[in-house]
Amino acid sequence: MVVNKKCVSRLSRYRKALLRFKNLGFVKVFSDTLGDATGVTPAQVRKDFSLFGMVGKKRGGYEIDALLEKMQVILGKDQIHKVIVVGVGNIGRALIQYKPFEKDGISIAAGFDIDPVKINPKAQVPIYPMQDLKSYIRKKKIEIAILAVSEIAAQEACDLLVDAGITGILNFAPIRLQPLGDVEINTVNLQMELENLIYFTKILKHRK
Amino acid sequence: MVVNKKCVSRLSRYRKALLRFKNLGFVKVFSDTLGDATGVTPAQVRKDFSLFGMVGKKRGGYEIDALLEKMQVILGKDQIHKVIVVGVGNIGRALIQYKPFEKDGISIAAGFDIDPVKINPKAQVPIYPMQDLKSYIRKKKIEIAILAVSEIAAQEACDLLVDAGITGILNFAPIRLQPLGDVEINTVNLQMELENLIYFTKILKHRK
Numbered sequence: 152m153v154v155n156k157k158c159v160s161r162l163s164r165y166r167k168a169l170l171r172f173k174n175l176g177f178v179k180v181f182s183d184t185l186g187d188a189t190g191v192t193p194a195q196v197r198k199d200f201s202l203f204g205m206v207g208k209k210r211g212g213y214e215i216d217a218l219l220e221k222m223q224v225i226l227g228k229d230q231i232h233k234v235i236v237v238g239v240g241n242i243g244r245a246l247i248q249y250k251p252f253e254k255d256g257i258s259i260a261a262g263f264d265i266d267p268v269k270i271n272p273k274a275q276v277p278i279y280p281m282q283d284l285k286s287y288i289r290k291k292k293i294e295i296a297i298l299a300v301s302e303i304a305a306q307e308a309c310d311l312l313v314d315a316g317i318t319g320i321l322n323f324a325p326i327r328l329q330p331l332g333d334v335e336i337n338t339v340n341l342q343m344e345l346e347n348l349i350y351f352t353k354i355l356k357h358r359k
Numbered sequence: 360m361v362v363n364k365k366c367v368s369r370l371s372r373y374r375k376a377l378l379r380f381k382n383l384g385f386v387k388v389f390s391d392t393l394g395d396a397t398g399v400t401p402a403q404v405r406k407d408f409s410l411f412g413m414v415g416k417k418r419g420g421y422e423i424d425a426l427l428e429k430m431q432v433i434l435g436k437d438q439i440h441k442v443i444v445v446g447v448g449n450i451g452r453a454l455i456q457y458k459p460f461e462k463d464g465i466s467i468a469a470g471f472d473i474d475p476v477k478i479n480p481k482a483q484v485p486i487y488p489m490q491d492l493k494s495y496i497r498k499k500k501i502e503i504a505i506l507a508v509s510e511i512a513a514q515e516a517c518d519l520l521v522d523a524g525i526t527g528i529l530n531f532a533p534i535r536l537q538p539l540g541d542v543e544i545n546t547v548n549l550q551m552e553l554e555n556l557i558y559f560t561k562i563l564k565h566r567k
Contacts, residue, residue, distance in 0.1 A: 162562060232553075241454075241457055246549070251533060294557075294560045319557065321556055339549075339552060341529075341547075342463045344547060345465055345503065347371055349502075349527065350430065351526075354371070
């Protein structure tokens with residue numbers, strides 16, 4: 152199987168879109184629809200799927216569950232995925248204590264912060280100082296980090312994470328991170344989400 | 360100006376996409392690109408924008424800043440948008456204390472919870488019992504709510520909010536809400552975001 156970085160990124164986007172379609176109640180999907188939702192040409196969608204032996208029907212499209220199952224195999228079942236949280240402020244602390252992660256096999260292994268007051272290596276989820284970040288990631292072979300530091304500190308923290316070998320970052324800082332190396336970054340911009348809702352509400356009134 | 364609900368929803372999506380393009384460093388955008396990113400035909404994009412007197416150049420496209428500015432007028436400058444938080448668990452509490460919202464003119468007016476232990480009407484951001492939710496929303500003319508209750512409680516809370524007149528919900532419960540009335544729902548699915556990163560990392564290893 153020949154898969155390059157760009158293809159991986161597309162597959163990740165397909166998966167996200169497929170989960171959304173499934174949540175909306177769809178059972179099947181056409182390469183056109185999936186292409187539209189992910190910004191990929193339908194031909195490219197079909198090509199990518201054929202790499203994994205996933206073939207659609209011309210008139211019926213692809214079965215969403217079958218596609219997701221094929222993709223799930225790569226994730227591994229009953230496996231626990233260890234994630235760290237960098238920045239133990241309000242959001243960081245909430246994520247460390249976020250119960251629903253466990254159900255999905257996601258375990259928060261440790262938190263990291265620069266503030267000495269927050270350090271607590273004996274807590275259920277231990278909080279370590281930032282200087283221990285690199286050695287911890289390497290020793291424990293951590294691949295995914297949640298970045299919940301302030302906007303100002305985010306880029307530097309991102310550089311540290313990438314340098315230590317992190318390959319996926321879930322970023323809560325409202326900035327576009329510019330990673331130095333190979334890393335996938337998903338940004339959850341809470342302000343933008345809220346602003347969009349406000350915008351929607353205002354424009355709805357505007358028309359009345 | 361004739362604007363219907365579907366158009367409003369599209370404009371909200373355009374705005375989100377435009378902010379992303381801007382963050383990526385783009386200055387101009389074509390109706391094709393914006394259409395791709397939002398699942399709308401380029402012709403529809405041009406039609407929607409012309410309603411607001413926004414015209415692009417055939418070869419140059421639309422100026423992103425100019426589009427966003429036109430859209431911002433509707434949001435209103437220097438205005439404070441009051442938002443409530445329903446569910447004062449880990450995530451709810453973190454959002455109530457989330458400083459960056461203030462910068463964007465978003466103010467968390469109050470929190471609501473069913474747990475009597477959490478009620479505190481005298482806190483800086485007062486926490487009220489759920490039975491006060493409807494009267495509070497109506498009295499204070501609140502339009503936007505953050506829903507941070509558990510998966511099981513989310514649908515019932517959503518129904519309450521819509522009944523009280525809420526028009527926009529930022530939902531953190533990992534389910535698809537089925538609203539009874541006219542409301543815009545943005546869901547932030549933290550598990551899905553993390554799972555996607557894990558998936559990305561696994562598949563990246565897989566190819567090596």
